[in-house]
Amino acid sequence: MNQGLTIVPPPVVGEALRRLEARGFQAWCVGGCVRDSLLGKAPSDWDIATSALPQETKACFAGERLVEAGAAHGTIAWVPSGDHPIEITTFRSVTAVVDGHAAEITTYRTESGYSDFRRPDKVGFTRSLSEDLSRRDFTVNAMAWHPQRGLVDLFHGQEDLSAGLLRCVGEPARRFSEDALRILRCLRFSSQLGFAIHPDTARALWEKRELLLALSHERVREELTKLLCGQGAAAVLRQYAAVVFTVLPELAPMKGCAQETPYHCFDVWEHTLHAVDYAPQQGDLRWAALLHDAGKPGRKTRSADGMAHFYGHPPESGRIARQLLTRLRFSNKERDWITALVGHHEDAMPMGEAHLKGLLGRYGERFVFTLFQLQEADMSAKAPGVFARRLPDLEESRALARAILERGDCLTLGDMALTGEDLKALGVAPGPEMGKLLRRLLEAVQRGEAA
Ligand code: ATP
Ligand code: MG
Numbered sequence: 001m002n003q004g005l006t007i008v009p010p011p012v013v014g015e016a017l018r019r020l021e022a023r024g025f026q027a028w029c030v031g032g033c034v035r036d037s038l039l040g041k042a043p044s045d046w047d048i049a050t051s052a053l054p055q056e057t058k059a060c061f062a063g064e065r066l067v068e069a070g071a072a073h074g075t076i077a078w079v080p081s082g083d084h085p086i087e088i089t090t091f092r093s094v095t096a097v098v099d100g101h102a103a104e105i106t107t108y109r110t111e112s113g114y115s116d117f118r119r120p121d122k123v124g125f126t127r128s129l130s131e132d133l134s135r136r137d138f139t140v141n142a143m144a145w146h147p148q149r150g151l152v153d154l155f156h157g158q159e160d161l162s163a164g165l166l167r168c169v170g171e172p173a174r175r176f177s178e179d180a181l182r183i184l185r186c187l188r189f190s191s192q193l194g195f196a197i198h199p200d201t202a203r204a205l206w207e208k209r210e211l212l213l214a215l216s217h218e219r220v221r222e223e224l225t226k227l228l229c230g231q232g233a234a235a236v237l238r239q240y241a242a243v244v245f246t247v248l249p250e251l252a253p254m255k256g257c258a259q260e261t262p263y264h265c266f267d268v269w270e271h272t273l274h275a276v277d278y279a280p281q282q283g284d285l286r287w288a289a290l291l292h293d294a295g296k297p298g299r300k301t302r303s304a305d306g307m308a309h310f311y312g313h314p315p316e317s318g319r320i321a322r323q324l325l326t327r328l329r330f331s332n333k334e335r336d337w338i339t340a341l342v343g344h345h346e347d348a349m350p351m352g353e354a355h356l357k358g359l360l361g362r363y364g365e366r367f368v369f370t371l372f373q374l375q376e377a378d379m380s381a382k383a384p385g386v387f388a389r390r391l392p393d394l395e396e397s398r399a400l401a402r403a404i405l406e407r408g409d410c411l412t413l414g415d416m417a418l419t420g421e422d423l424k425a426l427g428v429a430p431g432p433e434m435g436k437l438l439r440r441l442l443e444a445v446q447r448g449e450a451a
Pocket of ligand 1: 135
């Protein structure tokens with residue numbers, strides 16, 4: 001790996017390093033930006049670690065715009081004056097680099113006394129880079145780099161990077177006990193980077209999985225969403241199912257739930273993992289794919305011929321999805337959206353015109369085309385041959401949805417020529433009955449029985 005060629009920080013980073021060093025402090029690029037640069041990927045943000053204490057950092061940028069949201073933990077963001085606004089993007093009040101126009105500067109830290117398994121009792125500042133690097137989670141995240149001084153790699157991060165390996169800095173069980181979020185971070189980096197997990201680290205994360213129950217639901221949600229959107233999501237979920245089931249116990253019954261039908265060649269869990277893999281890497285679809293058959297184990301019956309049936313599983317999956325997403329503190333909007341995808345994943349194909357118009361009217365165009373993507377992933381994950389047999393029906397539904405939208409057909413009450421006022425003129429009293437009548441008229445229009 002040629003560090004000099006692969007790492008190109010944005011100008012604001014170089015400028016921040018120069019300013020800190022001009023006052024006699026050390027300053028290095030650290031963490032994800034070093035890892036991603038060495039992998040030849042563009043870092044999403046640039047973190048700078050410095051020996052300067054927060055007040056000293058501030059003095060280096062006197063008179064300039066600073067965001068001190070994380071100052072208690074030593075983090076200050078410098079926003080050079082210019083035309084670009086800055087965005088606060090995460091709940092930890094960390095500042096994102098927008099168009100390369102902000103640098104996040106954190107004082108070298110040590111952490112100690114994790115009595116609640118989720119945050120240090122004390123954050124101490126230190127003047128030592130090596131102490132700061134040694135409190136970081138994984139060897140590939142614990143490297144520092146400087147444009148003139150090169151790479152500091154105290155824990156063989158580069159070697160692990162080349163081998164595609166995630167390994168804790170220090171003793172894994174202790175590091176996971178200090179902060180259980182690292183367990184999920186490990187799984188999500190494995191999924192995002194496609195890296196294997198070193199056996200000692202893997203054993204420790206399995207042993208310490210119960211500590212995940214002490215984490216806030218929001219943090220679990222954020223990590224799981226990143227995990228699900230990674231390239232290696234299915235492989236990680238497969239290999240570390242027991243760890244994932246600790247925080248998502250509703251999914252556990254899927255594993256080993258056989259599907260004795262001609263349409264399936266996997267048990268429910270393995271089918272789910274394939275569906276996750278086929279779904280585009282976006283949060284709503286990956287969550288919907290993960291949850292779409294969660295209701296199957298509870299709905300399994302068998303007919304006299306030995307075939308398994310899962311009647312009524314979509315609404316049951318929807319119920320489980322709603323409960324799980326509520327617990328993980330998804331916004332109501334996201335929860336309702338994913339739950340509706342799950343609840344409709346099995347809608348009959350090809351979709352009839354009235355049904356499609358109902359979906360388009362109720363949930364909108366983006367929802368319906370997202371649902372098609374979910375259905376495509378679902379059928380890709382079934383027995384060989386199912387996809388080829390079912391695809392024409394799906395394409396027909398897609399074409400019909402497009403035609404309905406192009407024609408500008410009546411989809412919502414607002415689209416109807418007839419309004420409540422018209423009904424009032426005809427002598428219908430305003431109130432809930434009028435609403436029901438209007439919806440029945442809309443359905444009749446969508447079935448083509450009224451114009
Ligand atoms: P991403 O590209 O997702 O931002 P990242 O590696 O930058 O990846 P961050 O969550 O932004 O991840 O954290 C920045 C750095 O801080 C990490 O690379 C790691 O060195 C350190 N770090 C973050 N969270 C922890 C933690 N819980 N325990 C130990 N070190 C951590
Ligand atoms: Mg980062």
